[in-house]
Amino acid sequence: MQSTITYPVSFQGVGLHSGRPAQLTIRPASAGAGITFRRVDILDAPNEIPALWHLVEHSPLCTRLVSATGLSIMTVEHVMAALVGCGIHNALVDVDGPEVPILDGSAAPFVCRILANGLHRMAEPVTALRILRTVEVNRGAAWACLTPHDSLQIEFGIEFEDAAIGVQKKTLTMSNGSFVRELSNCRTFCRKRDVDQMRANGLALGGTLENAVVVDGDKVLSPGGLRHADEAVRHKMLDALGDLGLAGRPILGHYQGLRAGHALTNELLRAVFAERENYDLIECNAQTTALLPGAGVHWGEIPQVA
Template structure:
């Protein structure tokens, strides 16, 4: 399945195609505009080059792919564990600013069950990281649960909190169509510095004080915190295996979630890799999802 759009930060045309991959391959991005073996970039935590604005992966040859979080969330949220993601440039297309177009394409195309068992990463004890007043934490839980708190001065966002169990298709129903958001002042600053060149009121929620500038307003009253949870799911997908644990982010972002994965893998006693039986597999994100669960957008 192929998706076409523009890069959020570059503003350049971008095309992305998701292809099947064998069991154990994981999710791998491939820069098809670059020839040779160096064009493959595994979607894994230790290849993240940290940025506050998006998630960027860079391989050993210096080949990068940027803004991977939304397609990663779609893949994880639909239960895709192995895929080859071809991109014709340095940035994933932003589409409508959410994961819904990717989810719709994945589910419409259909998923293939592989013969090999699925493995998961079970959290055994708490791991926490902090940056100033922001923090992120993983604690044991039988499913992946995501909890998030945000605080913004703009009244259109304000203080928001949400918690969701990611099993039973809740990502597709509750989070997938929530769009990236920003303050108008931040947009002006980013554009002055050559960023967000592909951002529009059609692919992002832009707020200014108590006003929502994007046509049609919000898709959810708490769309901002839902999108932060969407981002967190995509960034947690860079663990390389689905996670069984409770993620809680407070004013967290891409870099802090990556800090958390680095801290997790530095503590070998904080997790174990388990082979999923049928009951455990049914509790993973993506289990039982179907196309009709994607919220309709006017």
């Protein structure tokens, strides 16, 4: 059955790229509503932006949604991953500015509050998007594809010159609670030599060593080091789950990404929806629901963030 959050939960922080203070509140929504962002700082014009793939506008290093009227909200990927990974299908996400707060750079703060709050199960069944045939996209050395699979499986590979990251690969199925245990506390990362360039381009103005993993060659500069030896590829998988959540329905398929990022995952969704033969929409029964993202999560299970 479909789910929403039981009670509103709020978060305060700064935007990773804007550096501006930001407050976000996740509120319950009715069955079939899906996930919608609402810019509560906008009072004299339409202020809602559905969390859907066709409203993504290219922006460096994050996922940015833009409404038909030009209203935008950026860096939505971590809260989207938390909602999808906890099995929430309907929610209204209020934000008081143009960017979601980065918090600690992972999805764990969102997940902790969602799990502590609990979910409200609804009477209406979930409709899932089942991939029927292979769809792939590439851009230079980056590549991503979706192939048929009984559940949502995410496979990712990254390659960096910095020894602190290096070559990392990982595959996880999202239907057994693995997102909460294995991915949710993995932070965004960057190389020290990229920080100045990003800031010169007006990005990462709110980034610190406390809300991102910064590496320099074989060194991890962030206090406390890594939460997982392969935290970097795990975070890329977290991002992919959040971006795939913009399909508007849980996906049953095998996602593979190599050096992929937000833009390429969105390009992949656009390719899927470009041809009706690529997918089917199915009403989930109990057996199928057990294979969806968020299934198998124990609501008292809080990820470690230290």
